[in-house]
Amino acid sequence: MSLVLQLLMNGLIAGAIYALVASGFSLIYSTNKFVHFAHGSAVAVSAYFLYLLFSMFNFEFFLSVFLVILFAGAFGLLMDKAVYSQLRKRKASGLILLIASIALLILFESLILLFFGADVKTINLIKVEKGLEFFGAIITPLQIVIIVTSIVLLALLFVFMKRTKLGKAMRAVSDNKDVAEIMGISSTKIFAWSFVIGSAVAGVAGILIGLEQNLEPTMGTNLMIKGFTGAIIGGVGSVPGAILGSFLLGLAENFGIWFLPSGYKDAIAFVILFIFLIFRPQGILGIKKQGDKQAGA
Amino acid sequence: MLKISKLHSGYNGNEILHGIDFEVRPNEIVAIIGPNGSGKSTLLKSIFNLCEVHSGKIMFKDKDITKLPTHDLIEEGISFVPQGRQVFSDLSVRENLEMGAYTIADKEVVKRNMAEVLKKFPFLKEKQNDYAFSLSGGQQQLLAIARALIQDPELILFDEPSLGLSPKAMKEVFEKIQEINKEGISVIIVEQNAKQAVKIANRTYVLEQGRIALEGGKHLLHDKKVKNIYFGGE
Numbered sequence: 121m122s123l124v125l126q127l128l129m130n131g132l133i134a135g136a137i138y139a140l141v142a143s144g145f146s147l148i149y150s151t152n153k154f155v156h157f158a159h160g161s162a163v164a165v166s167a168y169f170l171y172l173l174f175s176m177f178n179f180e181f182f183l184s185v186f187l188v189i190l191f192a193g194a195f196g197l198l199m200d201k202a203v204y205s206q207l208r209k210r211k212a213s214g215l216i217l218l219i220a221s222i223a224l225l226i227l228f229e230s231l232i233l234l235f236f237g238a239d240v241k242t243i244n245l246i247k248v249e250k251g252l253e254f255f256g257a258i259i260t261p262l263q264i265v266i267i268v269t270s271i272v273l274l275a276l277l278f279v280f281m282k283r284t285k286l287g288k289a290m291r292a293v294s295d296n297k298d299v300a301e302i303m304g305i306s307s308t309k310i311f312a313w314s315f316v317i318g319s320a321v322a323g324v325a326g327i328l329i330g331l332e333q334n335l336e337p338t339m340g341t342n343l344m345i346k347g348f349t350g351a352i353i354g355g356v357g358s359v360p361g362a363i364l365g366s367f368l369l370g371l372a373e374n375f376g377i378w379f380l381p382s383g384y385k386d387a388i389a390f391v392i393l394f395i396f397l398i399f400r401p402q403g404i405l406g407i408k409k410q411g412d413k414q415a416g417a
Numbered sequence: 418m419l420k421i422s423k424l425h426s427g428y429n430g431n432e433i434l435h436g437i438d439f440e441v442r443p444n445e446i447v448a449i450i451g452p453n454g455s456g457k458s459t460l461l462k463s464i465f466n467l468c469e470v471h472s473g474k475i476m477f478k479d480k481d482i483t484k485l486p487t488h489d490l491i492e493e494g495i496s497f498v499p500q501g502r503q504v505f506s507d508l509s510v511r512e513n514l515e516m517g518a519y520t521i522a523d524k525e526v527v528k529r530n531m532a533e534v535l536k537k538f539p540f541l542k543e544k545q546n547d548y549a550f551s552l553s554g555g556q557q558q559l560l561a562i563a564r565a566l567i568q569d570p571e572l573i574l575f576d577e578p579s580l581g582l583s584p585k586a587m588k589e590v591f592e593k594i595q596e597i598n599k600e601g602i603s604v605i606i607v608e609q610n611a612k613q614a615v616k617i618a619n620r621t622y623v624l625e626q627g628r629i630a631l632e633g634g635k636h637l638l639h640d641k642k643v644k645n646i647y648f649g650g651e
Contacts, residue, residue, distance in 0.1 A: 285515075285519070288508065288512050288515060288516065289516065289519060291505070291507065291508055291512075292505045292508060292512075292516045292519075294507075295505040295506060295507045295508060296503060296504075296505055296506075298499070298503075299499055299503045299504075299505065300505075300516070301467075301487060302465070302467070302487060302497050302499055303487075303491075303516050303517055303519050303520070303564070304487050304488030304491045304519050304520035305516065305519050306488070
C-alpha cells in the first residue's frame with residue numbers, strides 16, 4: 121500500500137513539473153501554430169539564472185525567484201522578436217520555425233555549457249532533510265511546495281485564459297487568426313504575449329526543478345521531451361489537455377518502474393509518445409467537432 | 418460616404434483590380450456581383466486593408482483611409498463580416514461578441530452595445546454560454562453579423578453572406594441585412610447569389626476581370642445580359 125502511495129506521490133511531483141512545461145508550450149503552440157522546442161531552453165536558462173543569482177551572487181531567494189520569472193518572460197519575447205518574427209516576415213512555414221526552434225535549443229544548451237561547464241550544479245536552498253511520512257509514503261516539504269505551486273499556477277493560467285480580455289483574445293487568435301485580425305486583434309502582439317506568458321511559466325518550472333534536482337546543460341531538452349509528450353497525450357494546443365497529459369505521463373513513468381528497472385523511465389515516455397502519435401494524434405481532449413464540417417443550416 | 422477612385426490592388430504583387438471607381442452613398446445597400454475571380458472579394462478586402470493596395474484612394478466620410486490598419490477602420494465606423502460563417506468556434510457565443518468589441522476600450526460602451534445586440538438577436542442571448550460551433554450554419558452567420566454590429570458601425574461589408582446556407586437561413590440573413598440597413602447603416606454586399614443581392618440593393622456594380630462592367634439600380638434585374646450571365650438565364 122505504501123509503495124502505491126509513494127509511486128503516486130512521485131508521479132504527481134513529476135507531473136506537476138511536466139505540466140508547467142507543457143502548458144506554456146501548448147499556449148505558444150495554440151496561438152503561433154508551430155512546435156517551439158526551444159521552450160525547453162527557457163526552462164534550463166531559468167534554472168541556471170536562479171543558480172547565478174542565488175548561489176553565486178547570493179541574492180535574497182524571493183528576489184531571485186522574481187527576477188528569474190521576469191527574465192524568463194523576456195527570454196521568450198526575445199526568441200520571438202529576434203528569430204521567429206523575423207522568419208515569419210519572410211513568410212517562413214511552420215516547418216522552418218520548428219527547425220529554427222531546434223537550433224535555438226542546441227544554441228542555448230551550448231551556451232550554458234560554455235558559461236557554466238558540464239558538471240552538475242546544485243542550488244542549496246534547503247538542506248536535504250528527511251521527508252515527512254504520509255501514510256507510509258515519504259514526501260519532502262519542497263515536493264509539497266512543487267505540487268502546490270504548480271497546481272495554483274495552472275489554475276491561474278486557466279482563469280486567465282477564460283476570464284481576461286487578453287486570454288480570450290489569445291483563444292480567438294488560436295481559433296481563427298484571420299477573423300481575429302478583422303476584429304482588430306493584432307496577431308503579432310498576441311504571438312508575443314503567448315511567448316512572454318508561456319516562457320514565464322517555463323521559468324517557474326525551471327525554478328522548481330532547479331530546487332529539486334541537479335542542474336545540467338541538457339536539462340532543457342529532457343524536460344522538453346516530457347512536456348511535449350504530455351501536450352501530445354492531452355491534445356496539442358489545448359492547455360487543459362496539456363496539464364492532464366502531463367500528470368498522466370508523470371504517473372505512467374513512476375508506476376512503470378514498478379515493473380521495469382528505473383532506467384527505463386524515459387523509454388516509457390517515448391513509447392507513450394509514439395503510441396499517441398500513431399493512434400490518437402489529436403490527444404485525449406482533442407475531440408473532432410461536429411460543427412466544423414457541417415454544411416448549411 | 419465611401420468613395421473609391423482608381424483603385425489598383427491584389428495579392429503578392431499580382432494585380433486583381435485594375436482601376437476601380439466605386440461609391441456608397443449614406444444609407445445605401447450596394448451589391449457587387451460578378452463571376453468567380455472577378456475581384457469582388459478583393460474589392461472588399463481593399464477597403465478593409467486586408468490586401469495590397471498598389472495605387473488609388475479610398476475615402477470614408479472625407480477622410481483618406483487607404484492605409485489605415487484594421488483597428489482604426491473599426492473605430493472609423495467600418496465593420497467586416499468575412500466569408501463563410503467565420504465565428505470563433507471554440508469560444509462561447511458571448512465571447513465571440515466580446516471579441517467583436519475588442520477595440521472598444523470603454524467597458525460601459527461594450528456593455529451597452531452588448532445589451533443592444535442581444536436584444537436584436539434574442540436566440541444569441543439564450544445561447545450565450547454555448548460554444549459557437551454548436552450553432553447551426555444560419556445561426557453562425559447571424560452571430561458573425563451580430564459580432565460586427567457590436568462595433569456600432571456606420572458601414573458594414575458583407576463577403577458572400579449566403580454562402581453554404583440553406584434557403585431558409587439565407588432568407589433570414591438577407592432579411593437581417595435589410596433590417597440593419599433600415600436602422601441607418603450602409604451596406605456593401607458581395608454575393609454569388611446575384612439575384613437576391615440585386616433585389617435588396619439600391620445600386621449594383623457588376624465586376625468582370627477586375628473592372629467595373631456595369632453599374633445600375635434595380636432595373637438590372639431585367640437587364641438581358643445580366644440575366645443571362647448571372648441569374649442563370651431565367
